[in-house]
Amino acid sequence: MIESELSKEIRSAMRDLCACYPSEYWRKIDAVRGYPDEFIDALTKAGWLAALIPEEYGGSGLGVLEASIILEEINRSGGNSGACHAQMYTMGTLLRHGSSAQKEKYLPKIASGELRLQSFGVTEPNSGTDTTKLQTTAVRKGDHYIVNGQKVWTSRVQHSDLMILLARTTPLKEVKKKTLGLSVFLVDLRKVSEDELTVRPIINLMNHETNEVFFDNLKIPADSLIGEENLGFKYILDGMNAERILIAAECIGDGRWFTERSTAYANERVVFDRPIGQNQGIQFPIAKAYINVEAADLMRFRAAQLFDEGKPCGKEANMAKMLAADASWEAANVAVQTHGGFGFAAEYDIERKFRETRLYQVAPISTNLILSYIGQHVLGMPRSF
Numbered sequence: 001m002i003e004s005e006l007s008k009e010i011r012s013a014m015r016d017l018c019a020c021y022p023s024e025y026w027r028k029i030d031a032v033r034g035y036p037d038e039f040i041d042a043l044t045k046a047g048w049l050a051a052l053i054p055e056e057y058g059g060s061g062l063g064v065l066e067a068s069i070i071l072e073e074i075n076r077s078g079g080n081s082g083a084c085h086a087q088m089y090t091m092g093t094l095l096r097h098g099s100s101a102q103k104e105k106y107l108p109k110i111a112s113g114e115l116r117l118q119s120f121g122v123t124e125p126n127s128g129t130d131t132t133k134l135q136t137t138a139v140r141k142g143d144h145y146i147v148n149g150q151k152v153w154t155s156r157v158q159h160s161d162l163m164i165l166l167a168r169t170t171p172l173k174e175v176k177k178k179t180l181g182l183s184v185f186l187v188d189l190r191k192v193s194e195d196e197l198t199v200r201p202i203i204n205l206m207n208h209e210t211n212e213v214f215f216d217n218l219k220i221p222a223d224s225l226i227g228e229e230n231l232g233f234k235y236i237l238d239g240m241n242a243e244r245i246l247i248a249a250e251c252i253g254d255g256r257w258f259t260e261r262s263t264a265y266a267n268e269r270v271v272f273d274r275p276i277g278q279n280q281g282i283q284f285p286i287a288k289a290y291i292n293v294e295a296a297d298l299m300r301f302r303a304a305q306l307f308d309e310g311k312p313c314g315k316e317a318n319m320a321k322m323l324a325a326d327a328s329w330e331a332a333n334v335a336v337q338t339h340g341g342f343g344f345a346a347e348y349d350i351e352r353k354f355r356e357t358r359l360y361q362v363a364p365i366s367t368n369l370i371l372s373y374i375g376q377h378v379l380g381m382p383r384s385f
């Protein structure tokens with residue numbers, strides 16, 4: 001893939017920025033399960049998180065391809081985009097389906113970083129991947145909606161001013177298709193009381209702020225609704241291809257970081273009087289991981305290019321996400337093996353990144369769901385669920 005001058009410039013500027021936040025920075029934050037405030041501030045001030053917001057709303061109006069390079073470089077530097085990637089793309093639902101008034105009110109402030117929209121409440125404990133069965137309801141009462149229910153794995157809600165929420169507005173038994181009757185809301189978390197919304201952090205495998213969220217008669221203004229009532233599922237699906245491509249890029253960043261670290265260690269570590277990389281038992285798995293990352297990268301670029309040209313890219317976006325997630329996970333395993341015992345020591349960062357990159361097999365979309373999409377929608381095999 002020959003990169004454009006713009007892509008090269010973005011890559012180079014991101015490398016300079018990320019160099020100010022080396023592995024020690026991320027390691028310290030990981031140890032205390034903190035939030036990378038300084039890094040996010042720097043990214044925001046430089047405008048990188050507003051990459052996908054059109055210029056008329058104060059963003060830089062870049063394509064998904066350029067945005068993907070920004071996230072790739074964060075992960076490639078040893079950092080973790082999970083702390084901030086949603087600020088880049090969650091606004092897509094508002095941008096594509098919000099009213100002019102909503103866009104004018106929120107997008108410029110999201111672009112400047114004054115408002116953080118990086119919380120996305122879809123997954124629920126009782127429905128999981130089967131999104132149309134979600135049980136959170138929003139009932140219209142005059143000029144308000146009353147929201148009741150529960151979400152799980154709602155990431156970054158403690159570092160967000162706004163939340164995109166998917167809730168049922170028409171009961172499942174009353175709709176013709178199960179995908180109807182769901183609506184999207186933009187919830188202003190700054191205006192919500194503790195009685196209406198409870199947030200319980202979930203301690204998890206890596207340092208990632210994610211939570212259980214409980215809505216108890218949460219009252220939100222009727223104009224929080226995005227687009228048309230009952231069409232929310234379609235709006236959420238509309239954002240999935242961009243998300244898949246961006247996540248693929250993060251995996252590629254991780255994959256490159258792992259193979260670079262593995263190669264360096266394999267060249268430098270001497271056992272039995274020779275570098276361990278001289279043993280093909282160590283060298284070949286690194287070479288194979290490298291090949292798989294590079295191949296996934298091609299699919300990422302193909303998907304991003306189609307997306308930016310406004311062409312259908314569901315197949316490519318899903319394949320890119322899965323190839324990249326598998327490649328980064330393979331590269332992570334190889335890195336642990338190459339580093340021997342030191343692969344487990346926090347000061348080498350391998351174990352941290354290993355934990356972080358494991359997530360991509362499950363979230364934001366699990367590998368099985370991608371396989372079922374390809375099996376059913378691309379290859380035309382029978383529907384399974």
Ligand SMILES: Cc1cc2nc3c(=O)[nH]c(=O)nc-3n(C[C@H](O)[C@H](O)[C@H](O)COP(=O)(O)OP(=O)(O)OC[C@H]3O[C@@H](n4cnc5c(N)ncnc54)[C@H](O)[C@@H]3O)c2cc1C
Pocket residue numbers: 119120121122123124127128129130152153154155156204208210359362363364365366367368369372384385
């Ligand atoms: C750290 C983290 C952060 C997250 N952040 C967010 C967030 O910000 N917002 C949000 O809404 N969600 C978030 N999620 C949720 C994430 O999207 C879900 O965990 C993921 O979609 C899987 O859903 P589940 O956990 O309910 O698994 P389940 O649906 O219970 O599935 C369990 C396993 O079974 C598999 N499975 C289920 N059905 C089938 C089938 N028919 N065929 C084959 N396999 C199947 C799944 O692929 C999965 O591997 C996050 C999750 C994690 C772990």
